[in-house]
Amino acid sequence: MEEPRRLGGRYELGHVLGRGGMAEVYLAHDTRLGRSVAVKTLRADLARDPSFQARFRREAQSAASLNHPTIVAVHDTGEDHIDGVSIPYIVMEYVDGSTFRTLLHSGRKLLPERSMEMTIGILQGLEYSHRAGIVHRDIKPANVMLTRNGQVKVMDFGIARAMGDSGMTMTQTAAVIGTAQYLSPEQAKGEQVDARSDLYSTGCLLYELLTVRPPFVGDSPVAVAYQHVREEPQPPSVFNPEITPEMDAIVMRALVKDPDYRYQSADEMRSDIEACLDGQPVAATAAMGSVGYGGYPHGQPMTALRTDSSAGPTTMLPPMNRYNERPDRRRQKKNNNTSTILLVVAGVLLLVSAILIGKWLGKQF
Structure with missing residues (x-):
């Protein structure tokens, strides 16, 4: 019988749990501590590329520094050598459950309240x-797990970066990193991203949990990325009548194009969801009403609502008194629309009058 492959002298690899774009994950046995673990190894065909090596090690460093019940824990890291090539690996806690992607593809319909709870x-x-x-930077259904006892676990910090890192843009890659259906507008445009980009992606994921479809679909990743930048999604209630106005408001605020009008922190978004589940008023309802949600013609980008281009550096704290200027803007827009309508009506009346006069003159002669 063939001996199982062993890494670091202690991790015996079993069957493959999953494969991704750059790595394979195995169920393994830690012979030293006598426990099951998950071991992620960089694909052998990518191990010769220094950029993939660096990205894989960055994931290990990012995840290893985080110790939280809703984040998959990293126990150990190391390197294996096959045919003279160094193949890094990460030893993680084994999560007995399934990814959100598997859950969505199973055809099971979740109650809206359960979807909100999972997003918390x-x-x-x-x-x-x-x-x-x-x-x-890569929140999507495949990177979130649900354990058998209902606990949520975020995993795969493979493209995570430290805030303030000057390299936190998407322009250095040959292709857009992150699944296109969950990209924030700033990611799609290759701009620098911060924590609010993760909240947009979380909004996309919540949208899909509620409706069983992402906010934007297209024939290609480029087409989807364009929609993230330029198009407004339809409220989730369009696809699921069980969605309440408060749930709509929470999702739509998370999906605002301009990060300054989005939720400013995960805590702020979580508080709104908890208020919604408790039957309490949610801040998103007032905020979205103030910035024109439901008050502008269909297709008017929310990015056009930002007027203060000289604002200082963005932070993770909610903006103060940011929304009280929007009603005036909406009244001005309404007045402009009224003037346009009156001009069109006047033009139609002139045209009708000209036709009637022409007919009358024809009868006279």
Whole structure:
């Protein structure tokens, strides 16, 4: 019988739990501590590329620095050598459960309240990682797990970066990192991202949990990325009548194009969801009403609402008195629309009058 492959002299690899774009994950046995673990190894065909090596090690460093119940824990790291090539690996806690992607593809319909509860778990993990200065940058159904006892676990910090890192843009890669359906507008545009980008991606994931479809779909990743930048999603209630106005408001605020008008922290978004589940008023309802949600013509980008281009550096704290200027803007927009309508009506009346006069003159001659 063939001996199981052993890493670091202690981790015996079993069957493959999953494969991704750059790594494979095995169920393994820690012979020293006598426990099951999950071992992620960089794919052998990518191990010769220094950029993939660096990204894989960065994931280990990012995840190892985080210790929270809703984040998959990293126990150990190391390197294996095959045919003279160094293949790094990460030893993580083994999570007995399934990913949100598997859950969504199973065809099971979740109650809206359960979807909101599961999103709270994601936000708790992000709140902790953001306070530690780490942005995940790849929140999507495949990177969140649900254990058999119902606990949420965020995993795969493979493209995470420290906040303030000057390299926190997407322009250095040959392709857009992060699944296109969950990209924030700033990621899609190759701009610098912060914690609020994770909240947009979480909003996309919550949207899909509520409706069983992402906010934007297209024929290609580029087409989807364009929609994230330029198009407004339809409220989740359009696809699921069980969604309440408060749930709509929470999702739509998370999906605002301009980060300054989005939720400013995971804690702020989590508080709104908890208020919604408790039957209490949610801040998103007032905030979205103030910035024009439901008050502008269909298709008007919310990015056009930002008027203060000289604002200082963004922070993770909610903006103060940011929304009280919006009603005036909306009244001005309404007045402009009224003037346009009156001009069109006047033009139609002139045209009708000209036709009638022409017919009358024709009868006279």
